[in-house]
Amino acid sequence: MSARVNHDAGSTRRGIWLATLLWLAVFLLPAQLSATSQSDRPTGRQVLTAGWVLRPDGTLGKNLAVVLGGGRIERVVPVGRVRREDARDFGPQAVIAPGLVDLFSSLGAARALRETAELVDPDASPLWALDPLHPDFRLALRAGVTAAVVAPEPVNLVSGVCVTVRTHTGGASLDVLRDNGPLVFAFGEGVWRPERAPTSRAGMVHEFGKLVAEARKGLGPERVRAALAGQLDAVVVCPSAVDVTAVRGVLGGRFRKTGGG
Incomplete structure (x- = not known):
């Protein structure tokens, strides 16, 4: 690609x-991945996952999740930081481009x-x-x-x-x-x-x-x-x-x- x-x-x-x-x-992402702990896993928010996520520097990353809250992009975290059952997955061939x-x-x-x-x-x-x-x-x-x-x-x-x-x-x-x-x-x-x-x-x-x-x-x-x-x-x-x-x-x-x- x-x-x-x-x-x-x-x-x-x-x-x-x-x-x-x-x-x-497009992306409205922080420059680094959020170091979210197990205790602050997002709840009551929308979580999006896909095969790839576009990072702020224009490169593609795997095994990432985009967390939305209040109609805004809150952060991008490793998929291990979110519960799979809370996520909406778009499939391994999809690319999420937040911003x-x-x-x-x-x-x-x-x-x-x-x-x-x-x-x-x-x-x-x-x-x-x-x-x-x-x-x-x-x-x-x-x-x-x-x-x-x-x-x-x-x-x-x-x-x-x-x-x-x-x-x-x-x-x-x-x-x-x-x-x-x-x-x-x-x-x-x-x-x-x-x-x-x-x-x-x-x-x-x-x-x-x-x-x-x-x-x-x-x-x-x-x-x-x-x-x-x-x-x-x-x-x-x-x-x-x-x-x-x-x-x-x-x-x-x-x-x-x-x-x-």
Whole structure:
């Protein structure tokens, strides 16, 4: 499953490719699981369980329960902290997403979220361009968006990493939930340019093939090697079917593991 981390609250950049990346959900969760004791097991409340629960940092967790009370989400706890007979279970294939997360967002960006010099820059991060006092954060929070997965613009073969932040900034600093992924691979006309290599789709595919070949030999950037080995989550942005075919041709069986979209 590919979480791109794509979103909207006055700050979305959507295109045709974004339709394949959109995986919308929401959360009003605390950053850590509640350490509820056996004596304070929830009673008189609604408890929801499923195969997976979306955490505030955009990752998925198993064996968790969402506790509701008074029409609000109270906490997320291990399923061992609740009585099974009190829970409403949605089945092992279901995902509970308590809260609204803006995925593949540009929320709070004070300037362009792009690296223009390097074709491969796995360490590029949108954090440097985010303004914790940006009015978009307040607007998003009012609309029910509690967090955003902010992504670098997909204009380089390896465009950088996504970061997850809460929309409730609480002052002059960002509440960062995750700062190390997913890694964004990008294909399309924004990646090849006349002023620097690659200058064509064929050149771009060649460069990507070189990157994959190096990774298989244990060479190249560590973050790229981890993503191509399936050890780090990644987003592959393909604006067209031609790009998808090209990526599949290079990655082969690794395509699903990497998370093409």
